[in-house]
Amino acid sequence: MNVEIIINHALKKFGENVIIPDLSLRIQPGEFFTLLGPSGCGKTTLLRMIAGFNSIEGGDFYFGERRINDLDPAKRNIGMVFQNYAIFPHMNVRNNVAFGLKERRLPKQQIAAQTEKFMKLMHIDEYADRMPDRLSGGQQQRVALARALAIEPDVLLMDEPLSNLDAKLRVEMREVIKEIQNDLGITTVYVTHDQEEAMAVSDRIAVMSAGVIQQIGKPKELYQRPANLFVATFIGRTNVLRKKLTRKDGALCVDFDGFLVPMDNLTDEARDGDAVQASVRPEEFVITDSGEAGIEGTVEFSTFLGLNTHYLVRLRSGERVEIIQESKIDDILEKGSTVRLSVKGEKINVFTADGEKSLIKTHRGDGT
DSSP, X not given: OOOOEEEEEEEEEETTEEEEEEEEEEEOTTOEEEEEOSTTSSHHHHHHHHXXXXXXXXXXXXXXXXXXXXXXXXXXXXXXXXXXXXXXXXXXXXXXXXXXXXXXXXXXXXXXXXXXXXXXXXXXXXXXXXXXXXXXXXXXXXXXXXXXXXXXXXXXXXXXXXXXXXXXXXXXXXXXXXXXXHHHTOEEEEEESOHHHHHHHOSXXXXXXXXXXXXXXXXXXXXXXXXXXXXXXXXXXXXXXXXXXXXXXXXXXXXXXXXXXXXXXXXXXXXXXOEEEEEEOGGGEEEEOTTSOOEEEEEEEEEEETTEEEEEEEETXXXXXXXXXXXXXXXXXXXXXXXXXXXXXXXXXXXXXXXXXXXXXXXXXXXX
């Protein structure tokens, strides 16, 4: 239950339509690896290629040293958890969990012991004799996960497993999934379009767009140092501002309409006068005292959310930015208030004018 997955130059086509043009990646043994991206980006297609449910038009897929391109799905020793649970409505919980073990014609005592073990692990043993129509969505998903794990697969594949659950249950189940995966150490490939969910459960994430991996990295790396503007805008919320680089006192700065933010971590590609796109996350703006230097703006909207207060501010340039500040004990800034903003220069990201490439030195490539 500790298998490395290697994919070299995967190609997937439906007719003349190329879904995945040329994709390579390596998933470490025991890793919780997530394929993240918008609908239609190819993440589920890739998962189904790993599972053997989709044909492979090009490239090589390996579990360890074993090439699996032409291996029947039943012989790949995978556990699969689907979005719609896919548990059998005519079987009780016990028989659902035992299904894969019975298909393998294991001894009855072993089937019983293994079924009991994974029902207890997923805290569904008290529902062993209950039919699926008498279970909640979260309970049904626990049954599906127990069934997938009971066969002790080499690889666990999960396709949007929490998308049918309500918000509270999604948080609960992602904690369960991560805890179980950590305990068992099973190599897991997880598909989701929910970036918060991906960041909560993953060791590493591959962000995909149009069948191409844009960046692979740990959640912290993707959030703090995205490889391009697509990743910056897909992982978390950010303000994207079209600005220019300006040199002052020998240092390159991002020119926020006269307020210069020195950057000591730009690559050699960055040049004085270059047009760039600056990605400034809401918490990377700081509302300063009115007498201090900063970017001038006007509060258009404020929302108090307890710990934090969110502001929508229109800058003198006409651009609007979202700002998140820790709530203060006194009044929040009212609509129409004039404010000045500073920027946490060490945290912001700067991209080429087309948004295709980061200009930050500390960008770590694909995170592999």
